[in-house]
Amino acid sequence: MIALVGKRVLGLVGTLLVASFLVFAVTEFSPGNVARKTLGPFAAQESVDLLYAKLHLNDPLPVRYGRWLGVLTGVIADPLQDPALKLDFKDPRGDRYFGNFGYSTLYKLPVNDVIWNRLGNTAMLAGISFALIVPLSLLFGVLAGMREGSVLDRTISIFGIIATSVPEFASGVFLVAIFVVALGLLPGTSPLTTGGGGWSIASQFVLPVTVLVLYDSGYVVRMVRGSTAEVMSKPYIRTALLKGLPFKTVVWRHAVRNAMIAPFTVLLLQINFLISGVVVTEMVFAYPGFGRMLLEASLFGDIALIEAATLVALAIATTTQLASDIGYVLLNPQIRVR
Amino acid sequence: MNDDRDNAHIKSLAKDLSEKKIDRREFVRFATLLGVSASAAYGLAGKISGEAFAPAARAEDLPKGGTFRLGNRIKEIKNPHAYSWGGYDSNMSRQVLEYLTFTDDKGVTNPHLAESWSASPDLRTWTFKLRQGVKWSNGDALTADQVVWNLKRVLDPEVGSSMIGLMGGYMLKDDPSQKDAKGNPKQVVWDANAIEKVDDQTFRLNCKAAQVAVPEHLFHYVMAILHPDDKGVFQVGSKGTGAFDLVEFEVGKKATFKAKKGYWGGDAHVDMLEMSDTGDDPTAAISALASKQLHGLVFGDPLQYEALSAMPHLQLYSVATGETIVMRMKVTAKPFTDARVRQAMRYAVDQAPILQVALHGLGRAGQHHHTSPAHPEFAELPPFTRDLAKAKQLLAEAGFPNGLDTEIFVPTDNPWGQVQVEAAVEQWKEAGIRVKITLMPGASYWDVWTKVPFGSTIWYHRPLAIMTYGLAYRTGAPWNESDYSNKTFDELLVQAEGTLDIGKRKEIMAKLEKILQDDGPLVQPLFRDTFTFMDKRVKGFSMHPTNYFFGWKVGLAEA
Numbered sequence: 077m078i079a080l081v082g083k084r085v086l087g088l089v090g091t092l093l094v095a096s097f098l099v100f101a102v103t104e105f106s107p108g109n110v111a112r113k114t115l116g117p118f119a120a121q122e123s124v125d126l127l128y129a130k131l132h133l134n135d136p137l138p139v140r141y142g143r144w145l146g147v148l149t150g151v152i153a154d155p156l157q158d159p160a161l162k163l164d165f166k167d168p169r170g171d172r173y174f175g176n177f178g179y180s181t182l183y184k185l186p187v188n189d190v191i192w193n194r195l196g197n198t199a200m201l202a203g204i205s206f207a208l209i210v211p212l213s214l215l216f217g218v219l220a221g222m223r224e225g226s227v228l229d230r231t232i233s234i235f236g237i238i239a240t241s242v243p244e245f246a247s248g249v250f251l252v253a254i255f256v257v258a259l260g261l262l263p264g265t266s267p268l269t270t271g272g273g274g275w276s277i278a279s280q281f282v283l284p285v286t287v288l289v290l291y292d293s294g295y296v297v298r299m300v301r302g303s304t305a306e307v308m309s310k311p312y313i314r315t316a317l318l319k320g321l322p323f324k325t326v327v328w329r330h331a332v333r334n335a336m337i338a339p340f341t342v343l344l345l346q347i348n349f350l351i352s353g354v355v356v357t358e359m360v361f362a363y364p365g366f367g368r369m370l371l372e373a374s375l376f377g378d379i380a381l382i383e384a385a386t387l388v389a390l391a392i393a394t395t396t397q398l399a400s401d402i403g404y405v406l407l408n409p410q411i412r413v414r
Numbered sequence: 415m416n417d418d419r420d421n422a423h424i425k426s427l428a429k430d431l432s433e434k435k436i437d438r439r440e441f442v443r444f445a446t447l448l449g450v451s452a453s454a455a456y457g458l459a460g461k462i463s464g465e466a467f468a469p470a471a472r473a474e475d476l477p478k479g480g481t482f483r484l485g486n487r488i489k490e491i492k493n494p495h496a497y498s499w500g501g502y503d504s505n506m507s508r509q510v511l512e513y514l515t516f517t518d519d520k521g522v523t524n525p526h527l528a529e530s531w532s533a534s535p536d537l538r539t540w541t542f543k544l545r546q547g548v549k550w551s552n553g554d555a556l557t558a559d560q561v562v563w564n565l566k567r568v569l570d571p572e573v574g575s576s577m578i579g580l581m582g583g584y585m586l587k588d589d590p591s592q593k594d595a596k597g598n599p600k601q602v603v604w605d606a607n608a609i610e611k612v613d614d615q616t617f618r619l620n621c622k623a624a625q626v627a628v629p630e631h632l633f634h635y636v637m638a639i640l641h642p643d644d645k646g647v648f649q650v651g652s653k654g655t656g657a658f659d660l661v662e663f664e665v666g667k668k669a670t671f672k673a674k675k676g677y678w679g680g681d682a683h684v685d686m687l688e689m690s691d692t693g694d695d696p697t698a699a700i701s702a703l704a705s706k707q708l709h710g711l712v713f714g715d716p717l718q719y720e721a722l723s724a725m726p727h728l729q730l731y732s733v734a735t736g737e738t739i740v741m742r743m744k745v746t747a748k749p750f751t752d753a754r755v756r757q758a759m760r761y762a763v764d765q766a767p768i769l770q771v772a773l774h775g776l777g778r779a780g781q782h783h784h785t786s787p788a789h790p791e792f793a794e795l796p797p798f799t800r801d802l803a804k805a806k807q808l809l810a811e812a813g814f815p816n817g818l819d820t821e822i823f824v825p826t827d828n829p830w831g832q833v834q835v836e837a838a839v840e841q842w843k844e845a846g847i848r849v850k851i852t853l854m855p856g857a858s859y860w861d862v863w864t865k866v867p868f869g870s871t872i873w874y875h876r877p878l879a880i881m882t883y884g885l886a887y888r889t890g891a892p893w894n895e896s897d898y899s900n901k902t903f904d905e906l907l908v909q910a911e912g913t914l915d916i917g918k919r920k921e922i923m924a925k926l927e928k929i930l931q932d933d934g935p936l937v938q939p940l941f942r943d944t945f946t947f948m949d950k951r952v953k954g955f956s957m958h959p960t961n962y963f964f965g966w967k968v969g970l971a972e973a
Contacts, residue, residue: 122601123573123575124574126572127574164492164647182490183665184665252704256704257725263702264702264703265702265707272688272702272707273705273706359695360701361698362699362702364667364691372666
């Protein structure tokens, strides 16, 4: 197990290196000039060129990538924090430490001051959603799968398909129209601050969580249902039933555990989706999260922030992958990981 | 200020007013430009025309207390002198930092931190007297030295302020002895004495050329007056002369302002001002207003108009502006090198239906000359209407009897501009002009906006039409995106910029407008009205043509 984890960590570092370089290379081809965007369309070209040079944006790609890597590992000092540049970029942690993601040109703050707060907000949204998606989709998936073709199965399947085929921006607007505009029961946006209209923080979570749970569990329910139905048709289930065990015990003890292997992977993949794929929900509800930040950084061309966000998202993805591999072993002793 | 009223320009304005060549509003607008205080100008106007002037609702009647919540994008605000666009950022710093002058929602430029000013008859020397008793948050008094520091700072190219675009022409010169990064001569203030401190309360601008709009330039959103101790940085705890202090700030989330005691203009009506970011999605702001999480938006998006006007607890505020999206043709790119082609493009469009689909009618028809009725020097020409036969004939004369094919580049960051182009393309089709639309993300378009042969460019409101003309249509101007060059136009423009007599200025404007209609590089079907929605509890608010928000003006009634 330790060897497995070690190998995975090494693989992760390799993946991160390749991905971070790719992000640099891709932004090279994406249009837009950070200096122009900082100063705006009304600034004179000379001022834009000056800022461009100050931000070291005209250095060749390998030089900029090497510098970024050096700053991240704390080998070299962040050149943008040099007071002589008059950029007023200051990091209370100093200009040289391990894990220095550099300075966000969009937010004009050290990336470390921007990203963790946003990630925390999204983790909260994702956590609550995930805590609902897992039991709900398992319950309904098993209920539907244990008697394939029954009325219960058909009903759950139809609702699942509808829920998952309505995109988040549509279900979001739809729920807002009902619960915010027509009924006035819930707040329409989730800034995570109290005050405006007297809505509590908890009430601000209801709609975004509902949208995510509806969208995501519809899909997972289908997965669980399929897997359960398959297991239920296996000979050992029939044997168990024929030898007189109660149906409930058969489903619980014999079917569910075996049916969980495929959905388990899918469920863990949902964590990745919930961290970096919830941009749409965050936009609809003005939720100050990670996805919205990543989108804004990409539109602006804020390379330091995009890099940091990519690395974080990749690290989460690799970690959940590792967790699912370990989970396999626990679910099915036949599987051996080397 | 009795001596100011003896100024030759004021006398000529007064004469115009008594002969009804200008109306009272125009008189006030131009008299205040020359330094007569607004109340004195209104009084003078009343004396001359004999009409009484109804004062605006008294501010003291507004309800006191409460937290006002405004929907705004919380962008980075550190460097007010180099803000990229005043719509979001300057509406935050504006609550703390103030300007020397104040151009109100009717286009009248009033005294603000500068209590009065006067111009020499040649319009090259402008003397400003600062208001007594203005205090910074730390108790320091406002001095001429501090103002001079601010003016010198914005005119330094290293700061990257767009004030250079406005004032460079009359305040800067190239210095060949100093080079910038690209080896071009560095721009420096044209004379050591150009920005002159007269005494502790007075400073003077000695300009290289005549300029009528100096007081309006001083209200440009980057011309905020900072305390020199703050070194040009605005953040929580920065000193300001305004009615509020910034107490909390987080990019992308919120900015909180606390009203301070002893503001020179009288304390603000509300206790707190809170601005929250609802993101790029315009529907999020709708939801926030629906659940009363916000009291209003800093400005509305046409996409939000229908949903918001259906909510009974909201009130619409709108105002005519000079904001427009021009479909401009590069006169150096074929087929637009031929003035007849450009003219045909104009004759082939019909403004009214475009106004309806692009803005739900929230605007007014443009006359293809980029001067709006919201501008004081607007000269009304006979309406320019659609004439398909003429368009076809002009095309045939230019050598395109079977019509022509071309391509327009359109940024996607202003949805109404995109709709405008789509509508115009349909209309052009009927004249045989087949235009392919190429959409680009805003960021990409703004890298090439002065380079594309045919593009759709937004131009925001500026208080005077001659300011836009100088930026966009003068030969060789950096933002002359269409490479337009017309000697007569340039000469008339210089004349207009040095002419104060409103009747004479309008005569020149009529010629300038006509040149653009006949020969100009633009198809410009409409001007936008800027608008917003506020909760009916909000009192004292009025929409400003440049979307500026003033926290000290508003009060909040009980729910």
